[in-house]
Amino acid sequence: MNTKLNKSDWVLIALLYGATLILNAIDYYRSNNKLIEYVVDLPTSSLLSIVLILIFLYFLIPKYLINRRKYASFFFLSLLILTFIGCLDKISGILTSGKSIYNIPNIFLFLQSGLYNATDMIGFPLGVLLIKKFYEGQTQFLKIEKQQKENELKLLRSQIDPHFLFNNLNTLDSLIDTDSEKAKEYINRLSLIYRYLIQTKDSEVMELSKEIQFAENYIFLIKTRFEYDYDFEVIKNVSLKDSFIPTGAIQTLLENVVKHNKPDGQQPIRASITIDENRLTVVNTKSNFKVKNDSLGTGLDNLKTRYQLLSDQEISIINTAHNFKVSIPIIKLSE
Structure with missing residues (x-):
């Protein structure tokens, strides 16, 4: 209460x-x-x-x-x-x-x-x-x-999104002809991602260390697909031991960066994932790419709802002219 x-x-x-x-x-x-x-x-x-x-x-x-x-x-x-x-x-x-x-x-x-x-x-x-x-x-x-049940269905659908699989298969198809070694690495990372999604689909929270491993694999796919359009950095200021976040939270934040920011071909979209004692923060530069209003913020709204059930702490969102910052609480599970 x-x-x-x-x-x-x-x-x-x-x-x-x-x-x-x-x-x-x-x-x-x-x-x-x-x-x-x-x-x-x-x-x-x-x-x-x-x-x-x-x-x-x-x-x-x-x-x-x-x-x-x-x-x-x-x-x-x-x-x-x-x-x-x-x-x-x-x-x-x-x-x-x-x-x-x-x-x-x-x-x-x-x-x-x-x-x-x-x-x-x-x-x-x-x-x-x-x-x-x-x-x-x-x-x-x-x-x-009630909302959680709906979110679980949405989360499952996003995890097996055919567009996600289709885009990655297209990238893999081009890699096979141009860089076979990188294609093997791409297949390995993609399989690790899907294995993780399947293994954690029923988990409300997940160890932060495992979510970061997932994020690193996910970032590899993004950078391989878009090359120099996106630049990601993971900054670990503290130990990840005994720290948890909602399962798939980082996936939502990374998807938010790519989905709502299209590079102009001159400067990449730069994003950093910073882990401090009590919060995980994702900051990215913004592009002038406009998105449809009905799709903007859906993933973050779902993440807010999940935090309402898991914790009395709230997500912080700061939207400026040049940067978009999302800070989520790190959950400490008491014995």
Whole structure:
């Protein structure tokens, strides 16, 4: 479950706390509270309550429940944080009412009261947000699951695309007459590519090292077919061990470079694949070649959808006048 707050979550929080402020203000009026208690207590309680919600949604729940399932640690940390925030709110109320915090008769009862106060502060809004997140997650999961099935069919069709095979056979036919040694290498690389596609067709993610091996074979086919029209570079800044990406992701990015950029015969299309600690980035120069709108971005859209299912991280796309940059997260599979 993604616990990060979105725009609709903040709207819901604003409505909940807006209603709470009004009800508390009416209660303060009936109790003949001082003006300073309106000005300080109500905003302070709301702010501390929102801080608690953020701590639970961005720290405690993701770190101790979703990722690690450390229930005991979650329980004790929650008690400590709730007690601390609740006591801060109680102290604020004591000071604004004109009393002294040194007159607290029983520290244990005060801490207990702070804990009860904090749970009362966030119980309802946090519960509403978690229910909303749960049902949003279920809806999104069903939507992505349906899209995933469609993507799998599209991916399989792209893997056995007759145009891809036809183009490579034409290239191979010309090589047999002109460079038999290179033709043998071409056949070997092509067979490795198809073997890889068949072996990984049911895998959601694949080791980055194997995807890079696939990319090197794929780049060989592209450079052999187009000669000097495309120039590729692979830059490995970190070890590829224990790193994964969606299966076929690099194929999609390389196809995107070739499909949407036609060289002008003077300067090649230059593309680099850079692997850093957490992301793989493909940057290529752009040509003036225009493509049909219905085909532009389809592969990247499918890749975005797959990342929504596999990770809470997103693809970054930067399109400038001269360069096109796509950066995808590297997935670290936890034990």
